[in-house]
Amino acid sequence: MKILAFGASSSKNSINKKLATYAASLIDNVEIEVLDLNDYLMPIFSIEVEEGVGQHLLAQSFLDKIASSDLLIISLAEHNGNYSAAFKNIFDWCTRINGKVFQQKPMLLMATSPGGRGGATVLEIAKAAFPRFGTEIKGTFSLPNFNDNFDLEKGQISNPELDKELRNIVRMI
Numbered sequence: 001m002k003i004l005a006f007g008a009s010s011s012k013n014s015i016n017k018k019l020a021t022y023a024a025s026l027i028d029n030v031e032i033e034v035l036d037l038n039d040y041l042m043p044i045f046s047i048e049v050e051e052g053v054g055q056h057l058l059a060q061s062f063l064d065k066i067a068s069s070d071l072l073i074i075s076l077a078e079h080n081g082n083y084s085a086a087f088k089n090i091f092d093w094c095t096r097i098n099g100k101v102f103q104q105k106p107m108l109l110m111a112t113s114p115g116g117r118g119g120a121t122v123l124e125i126a127k128a129a130f131p132r133f134g135t136e137i138k139g140t141f142s143l144p145n146f147n148d149n150f151d152l153e154k155g156q157i158s159n160p161e162l163d164k165e166l167r168n169i170v171r172m173i
């Protein structure tokens with residue numbers, strides 16, 4: 001079994017990438033690949049740019065990574081209540097090749113932010129939208145107040161209740 005995990009952000013020190021990596025580590029006996037969205041940065045999508053370059057090779061490469069996995073673990077950065085522009089751009093390019101971007105792979109969908117809502121707004125948006133793009137969401141988790149609840153040195157959730165909550169969700173997947 002292979003897990004593909006990523007933070008839906010292009011921040012170099014993405015807290016969502018850290019959370020996605022930790023969640024993947026809770027699943028035993030699996031191969032884990034953690035993607036960095038910086039490896040998939042493309043020009044901002046427009047019909048005119050697409051007419052120039054056609055289907056983008058990086059979008060195909062991103063889709064290939066999804067195709068090669070059995071479970072997706074995505075943690076969404078929240079920018080002004082929505083997806084980060086970096087993630088949305090990759091997503092848009094991918095939909096031009098395959099509208100079912102997630103290719104029927106099951107998903108653990110998460111979000112975190114330094115604030116008290118923990119990216120709950122973007123999490124709700126994605127929870128409603130992503131199934132239309134070919135995934136079944138097996139569980140959702142939001143980690144509020146990241147800086148208080150995540151131990152950066154250990155790379156794990158430091159709040160015992162929140163850690164237990166995530167572990168229970170992962171166990172049900």
Ligand SMILES: Cc1cc2nc3c(=O)[nH]c(=O)nc-3n(C[C@H](O)[C@H](O)[C@H](O)COP(=O)(O)O)c2cc1C
Nearest residue numbers: 009011014015016077078079080081113114115119
């Ligand atoms: C342009 C911008 C908009 C943001 N909007 C929100 C927001 O709506 N809600 C929120 O909780 N945090 C917001 N934040 C703070 C992010 O949650 C924070 O930068 C977080 O680290 C993003 O996740 P990442 O580290 O994985 O990129 C915003 C940050 C930026 C730069």
